[in-house]
Amino acid sequence: MKTPLMLFEKDAVAVARELLGKIIVHGGCSGMIVETEAYTDDSASHAHKRTPRSEAMYSTYGRWYVYFTYGMHYCMNITTNGDHSPGAVLIRALEPVAGIEVMKERRKTDNVLNLMSGPGKLCKALDADKRFNGESVHGVMHIIEGKTFSDGEVVMAPRIGILKARELLWRFYVKDSTFVSKRL
DNA sequence: TGAATGATCACG
DNA sequence: GTGATCATTCAT
Numbered sequence: 001m002k003t004p005l006m007l008f009e010k011d012a013v014a015v016a017r018e019l020l021g022k023i024i025v026h027g028g029c030s031g032m033i034v035e036t037e038a039y040t041d042d043s044a045s046h047a048h049k050r051t052p053r054s055e056a057m058y059s060t061y062g063r064w065y066v067y068f069t070y071g072m073h074y075c076m077n078i079t080t081n082g083d084h085s086p087g088a089v090l091i092r093a094l095e096p097v098a099g100i101e102v103m104k105e106r107r108k109t110d111n112v113l114n115l116m117s118g119p120g121k122l123c124k125a126l127d128a129d130k131r132f133n134g135e136s137v138h139g140v141m142h143i144i145e146g147k148t149f150s151d152g153e154v155v156m157a158p159r160i161g162i163l164k165a166r167e168l169l170w171r172f173y174v175k176d177s178t179f180v181s182k183r184l
Numbered sequence: 185t186g187a188a189t190g191a192t193c194a195c196g
Numbered sequence: 197g198t199g200a201t202c203a204t205t206c207a208t
Contacts, residue, residue: 037203046192046203053192070204071189077203090203120204161203185208193201 001145002138008062009082012038016089016172019078020154021147024094026126029103031094031116032146035173035180037159039077040087044164047086056134057086064141066123066133073120074129078137092160092171094122095179118181149174 003022008015016038023032039045039057046067047057056065057079065077065088081087094116096103103115103125116122123129128141137143153176156169160182173180 039203044203049193051193067203068191069202071191071202073204075203092203118204159203187207188205191202193199195198 005062012080012087015080023146026141029099030097034177035093037090038170044162057088064132074123075119093181
């Protein structure tokens with residue numbers, strides 16, 4: 001069942017929490033979201049300034065925002081905030097669901113725990129890159145309903161790799177998951 | 185702990 | 197144009 005577009009119209013922080021448990025599908029490969037981070041127009045966000053790159057975070061919601069970083073990795077986000085303020089949720093880790101053999105080949109590893117446990121890793125595993133930037137989350141790569149986690153099963157923490165705005169607990173992950181990128 | 189590796193942005 | 201930075205990953 002498709003995740004309703006309505007969900008992404010909300011603020012990035014609310015969306016980040018609600019995305020846990022949903023499933024991202026591309027071709028025969030898929031994974032369940034176990035870790036996310038919210039970005040708005042705070043000082044640590046690409047959307048702190050409105051530029052060609054961050055335009056995707058300003059313009060629409062319910063679309064993929066995929067960017068290339070460190071000269072070798074992609075990171076995938078879903079744009080949020082239907083109120084025309086900027087927002088997106090970074091997908092930081094997935095629990096592999098389907099197409100595991102194909103993903104092992106793409107990632108050059110046999111360790112399932114290491115397949116999708118990081119934003120760059122999961123893009124490599126799903127073969128996600130810039131060609132999806134700006135596309136609908138109901139397109140070739142899409143998101144569907146999966147599990148639901150109670151608040152007691154979810155941990156809130158500072159965003160990883162972010163020095164500014166450390167007081168914002170905008171990282172969400174499934175407490176018991178062994179597939180998250182990093183535990184606190 | 186540091187190298188890899190190139191797009192993006194600010195500045196002039 | 198040039199230089200700094202980077203929502204990372206992997207090997208050392």
